[in-house]
Amino acid sequence: MSEKPVKVLARNVHKSFGRNEVLRGVDMEVRAGEVACIVGPSGGGKSTFLRCINHLEKIDAGQLSVDGELIGYTQRGGKLYEMHDKEVAAQRRSIGMVFQRFNLFPHMTAAENVMSGPVVVRGDNKKQARERAIELLGRVGLGDRGDSYPMQLSGGQQQRVAIARALAMDPDLMLFDEPTSALDPELVGEVLDVMRRLAEVGMTMIVVTHEMGFAREVGDLLAFMDQGVVAEMGVPREILANPQSKRFQDFLGKVL
């Protein structure tokens, strides 16, 4: 496993909002094809870290790279240059993101949502993009709901459309920000199933989640983030069976 190339590398990542220091030196390494789950108490910096990976938030210090390329900066002759918005947008294209609140575009049908990235960003042909959108919707089990508006879909269905929308840009890294937290309990399973299948075909995924079962079964890596740092990290079964720190033990005691 360790011979696979490093996909995401974080070294000493810091981020503050005003005086509130949210990330205080995060280190993480995720290799291609791995599924990394991040768990931890709320306010621990999980979502912020995830948002830093595709530059929705700008980091204050440290290094964050995807495929060996710094996110948001270019390095030339030992000096860092801030990237132009267009270059950042280009970097984001190969990174898919799924949000807790789905964030589907309500004025577009499911198929139009899925097409929007390829058509607007890449300038793809509309007809082909539509066919591809229907195919992607089929992959998340919604092949017949292409003409439905998000409002007409259940939460689980909306989140699956959101996953299809992210996949439409052909990303090789998927970020999931608590994808099942806003769902009714009976709808969680259908979304996790889609994610599990995505993991099986080798997608690199970083998942912020409270679903410990998913983390244990699907995850190759589990990170416990607390107070702005990765407090513990390792193979899920091992560290869940043998949590080292008191805080991780406490956290597990609450969620399991």
Add this chain to the structure above:
Amino acid sequence: MSADTREDIPAEREKPPIEAVPVRHPGRWVGAAIVAVAAAMLLHSLLTNPNWGWSLISNWILSPPILKGVGVTILLTILSMIIGLVLGIVLAIMRLSPNPVLSGTSWTFIWAFRGTPVYVQLFLWANIIALYTTLSLGIPFGPEFLTFDTKTLIPAFVAALLGLGLNEAAYMAEIVRAGILSVDEGQEEAATALGMSRMQTLRHIVLPQAMRVIVPPTGNETISMLKTTSLVIAIPLTNELFFQASAIGNRLFQPFPMAVMASLWYLFLTSILMVGQYYIERYYAKGAMRELPPTPIQKWRRRLRMGGAQA
């Protein structure tokens, strides 16, 4: 037991309707009677008092100068609203820009044009010739490349458009800005995460959703604009509806019927605008409601069908 009750539910059960004496509302009846009597009195006076001059109105309402006035009024309204809307969107985007020069300029524009009466602005545009006899394009404090004579550049109609359009832009800018701010932040994030640029996000994701908030006050503004065109007398631009109507009224020593006639035209035109607004609102409701509200025609059909069923 549960199995039994389940079987029961879909089966045909008797539904005896509730028979109760409905609550009476005598107060409402008294109120309705008073209003009905007042309305009948008004109608009676409208029809029988000769001073309303209905025959005069019917003689003149479709006369060439009035029709031309209606045309100019409509043209002024449409063009001013287009200027207002386009410039308003630009100003709103500038106002939300992180660049302080852009947002400051937009703020100042809105401050100046919203803060002075449109009547005064119209007067100023018409008399800008008093301030600048020539307009020139060049480097500030440096050489000038192009020079125009303001007398030929700004005839009355252009002055009217500048006055009405720029004033409207200041209002539209705030309406558009409110619309943009009403769109959930997550929308912009999702679009950004897909790799869209700021402008792509604005055009494809934010503005179409903002329209839901923008359209109703814009309809309001259009109706208001239709009536504001009567102020271009400040320039003076004299071939619009109200000036034409009052000119005829003064000539005939019958100003009142002619003012009523102009009002009837304004009412007719605003009624058309209201219908248009309804359909535009319905179009932008896409995705925000589970089902689109019915068009008036659909409503009537439904009512007819239900009436037929009851009969």
